[in-house]
Amino acid sequence: MKKMKKYDVVLLTEAKYIEPKTVDWYTDQVLTEDGLVLEALQRKGIHAIKRDWADTDFDWSSTRYALFRTTWDYFHRFEEFDTWLNRVSQQTKLINCIELVRWNMNKHYLLDLAERGVPIVHSYFIEKGSDLTLRNLHDHTGWENTVIKPAISGAARHTYRLDPDNIHAHEAIFRQLIEHESMLLQPFQKSILTKGEVSHIVIDGEYSHSVLKKAKEGDYRVQDDWGGTVHNYKANKEEIAFAENAARSCSPVPVYARVDLMWDNDDQLALCELELVEPELWFRKNPAAADALAGVIEKMIH
Numbered sequence: 001m002k003k004m005k006k007y008d009v010v011l012l013t014e015a016k017y018i019e020p021k022t023v024d025w026y027t028d029q030v031l032t033e034d035g036l037v038l039e040a041l042q043r044k045g046i047h048a049i050k051r052d053w054a055d056t057d058f059d060w061s062s063t064r065y066a067l068f069r070t071t072w073d074y075f076h077r078f079e080e081f082d083t084w085l086n087r088v089s090q091q092t093k094l095i096n097c098i099e100l101v102r103w104n105m106n107k108h109y110l111l112d113l114a115e116r117g118v119p120i121v122h123s124y125f126i127e128k129g130s131d132l133t134l135r136n137l138h139d140h141t142g143w144e145n146t147v148i149k150p151a152i153s154g155a156a157r158h159t160y161r162l163d164p165d166n167i168h169a170h171e172a173i174f175r176q177l178i179e180h181e182s183m184l185l186q187p188f189q190k191s192i193l194t195k196g197e198v199s200h201i202v203i204d205g206e207y208s209h210s211v212l213k214k215a216k217e218g219d220y221r222v223q224d225d226w227g228g229t230v231h232n233y234k235a236n237k238e239e240i241a242f243a244e245n246a247a248r249s250c251s252p253v254p255v256y257a258r259v260d261l262m263w264d265n266d267d268q269l270a271l272c273e274l275e276l277v278e279p280e281l282w283f284r285k286n287p288a289a290a291d292a293l294a295g296v297i298e299k300m301i302h
Contacts, residue, residue: 003064005063005064006047006062006063007047007048007049007062007063007064008041008046008047008048008052008063008064008065008186008275008301009041009046009047009048009049009063009064009065009067009095009297009301010048010049010051010060010063010066010067010092011034011037011038011048011049011050011051011067011069011073012051012052012053012066012067012068012069012070012278013030013034013052013053013069013070013071014052014053014054014071014072014073014074015054015055015072015073016073017030017031017034017050017052017070018050018051018052019157019226025173028258029284031283032111032251032284033069033070033238033280033281033282033283034050034069034070034141036283036284036287036290036301037067037290037293037294038050039281039290040287040291040293040294041294041297042291043291043294044294044295044297045299046294046297046298046301050069053066053071053074053081053084054077054080054084060087060088060091060092060113061091061092063092063180064092064093065092065093065094065297065300065301066088066092066093066094066302067095068094068095068096068101068277068278069278071277074277074278075152075153076157085098085101085102091094095255095256095300096254096255096256096276096277096296097252099252099253100250100254100276101276101277103250103276104274104275104276105152105277106151106152106182107123107125107149107151107152107153107223107273108125108151108182110123110184110271110274111125112124112230113210113246113249113271113274116249117249118244118245118246118249118271118272119268119269119270120270120271120272121186121187121189121262121264121270121271121272122186122187123184123186124137124140124141124180124184124185124186125182125183125184125185126178126182126183126184126185127182127290128178128179128180128181128182129178129179130178130215131196133171133174134148134162134167134171134174134292135167135168135171136141136172137185138162138164138167141185141187143185143187144163144164145161145162145187145188146161146162146163146185146186146188147159147160147161147162147185147186147187147188148160148162148170148174148184148185148186148230149181149183149184150177150181150182150183150184150185151181151182151183152181152182155263157223158177158290160173161188162188163188179211187265187273188236188261189263189264189265189270190265191262191263191264191265191267192215193215193231194254195262195263196212196213196214196215196229196262197212197213197214197260197261197262197272198210198211198212198213198235198239198261198262199211199213199258199259199260199261199279199282200232200235200239200240200242200243200258200259200260201256201257201258201281201282201286201289202243202244202246202247202254202255202256202257202258202259203255203256203289203292203293203296204255204256204292204296205244205247205248205253206244206292207235207240207244207287208286208289208292209282209285209286209289210233210234210235210239211230211231211232211233211282212232212233213229213230213231213232213233214229223257230282230285232262232285238269239261239269242259242261242269242271243259243261246259246271246274247259247274250274250276254276255293255296255297255300256276256279256281256293257274257276257279257281258273258274258275258276258279258281259271259274259275260272260273260274260275262280282292
């Protein structure tokens with residue numbers, strides 16, 4: 001006899017966003033975002049709750065779907081998360097689906113998108129165990145000013161800006177990292193210091209809204225973890241077409257996507273990230289997007 005599902009959707013978060021004892025401005029934003037999605041689902045008559053993805057007491061077979069939202073500790077606990085994914089994907093359906101999640105967790109996906117005609121920021125991957133030095137890499141690529149980061153990462157974890165004067169100082173940390181994980185090297189895009197980076201939100205292949213992210217003075221990382229700020233942004237037709245094409249280049253088309261674009265050193269639009277696992281989607285900037293997401297999920301359920 002087939003087991004009845006107790007829930008329609010479980011919103012996935014991390015432990016610190018479940019009934020936090022203290023709420024700073026950052027946590028308040030997270031709770032607001034999760035709340036907008038929960039309320040949108042509930043308005044559709046969808047039975048939805050929020051749970052920590054690592055909650056060992058929760059029966060994941062009790063829900064039809066699990067929706068990734070604020071699981072922002074997974075890249076610090078990747079082996080544990082990977083094991084959890086294997087198990088939970090056998091017990092319920094994931095949003096986005098497991099195939100997209102696994103593909104998108106590793107930044108090698110950028111090469112797949114480039115092959116499908118999506119312009120990306122130039123990226124050179126260094127595989128785990130490589131004996132190449134940072135000097136070797138810069139000589140090989142011909143790039144002088146670069147950014148290096150892990151192939152599996154988030155929130156600018158171990159992201160370093162390199163130039164001819166500081167390469168040697170970063171060699172030790174690079175050697176530690178490359179022993180355990182793949183990395184990628186990209187030319188530093190000067191526009192990040194002036195224009196910033198734009199995130200375009202796409203729901204079910206259709207453009208929703210955008211925000212502009214700018215680094216604080218003297219930094220290049222636009223994430224608010226590093227003092228970056230978020231601003232309203234009106235996308236033009238070229239940007240909207242780029243964002244929708246990037247999302248639709250995935251198979252299957254994701255339920256939600258965040259398409260992060262910047263202007264490269266030739267002043268052309270280029271994809272720096274396509275976030276399909278647990279991106280911040282800035283529903284607080286456009287609450288109607290939470291309703292749009294809930295509408296897509298409602299069709300999946302029924």
